[in-house]
Amino acid sequence: MAKINLTVNGKKTTGDVEARVLLANFLRDELKLTGTHVGCDTSQCGACTVHVDGRAIKSCTMLAVQADGADVVTIEGLAKNGKLHPAQAAFTECHALQCGFCTPGIS
Ligand code: FES
Numbered sequence: 001m002a003k004i005n006l007t008v009n010g011k012k013t014t015g016d017v018e019a020r021v022l023l024a025n026f027l028r029d030e031l032k033l034t035g036t037h038v039g040c041d042t043s044q045c046g047a048c049t050v051h052v053d054g055r056a057i058k059s060c061t062m063l064a065v066q067a068d069g070a071d072v073v074t075i076e077g078l079a080k081n082g083k084l085h086p087a088q089a090a091f092t093e094c095h096a097l098q099c100g101f102c103t104p105g106i107s
Contacts, residue, residue, distance in 0.1 A: 004068040008033070009077025017064045023057075024048040026064035027074060035075035035104045049105035050074045058105075075104035 001016045008031060015030050027033045027050065038060055039047035048060040051073040078085035084092065087106075097103055 002065050002068075004065055006067050006069060007071045009073055015064065019063065019065055021064045022060055023050070023052075023062040023064045023067050023072075024059035026067075027059060027072070033074045033076050037101055037104060039102055039105075045102055045105075047102040047105040 002019055003014060003016055005012070005014050007013070008027070013031065015026060017026055017030070024036055024038050027036045028038070036050055036059055037047040039045035041060055043058055043061045046058060048058050049056050050059045051057070052059075052062070052067060052070050054071070078088060091097065091103065091106075
């Protein structure tokens, strides 16, 4: 097990994770941030996309231990003060949804 310290959606957090745990699974299973979805598990769909230090990454391709010290933003952290992020607002205004499963990774 490895201890990791990171900031997720503006909150400092820690975790004890096995080296093989993917960031997507850490976010969903340990932090209960289930807006990050795992669609394909083969790095193709993008449903698992989150921001790590300001860059969009597929969290199914990154180990949680690699995020040690990072600033992570998930779909749960995009809206501020009850106001949708401009990308979220555009999705709503343009009805840019299909089934919605991958939408958190696109926004
Ligand atoms: S789950 Fe499809 S790219 Fe990560």
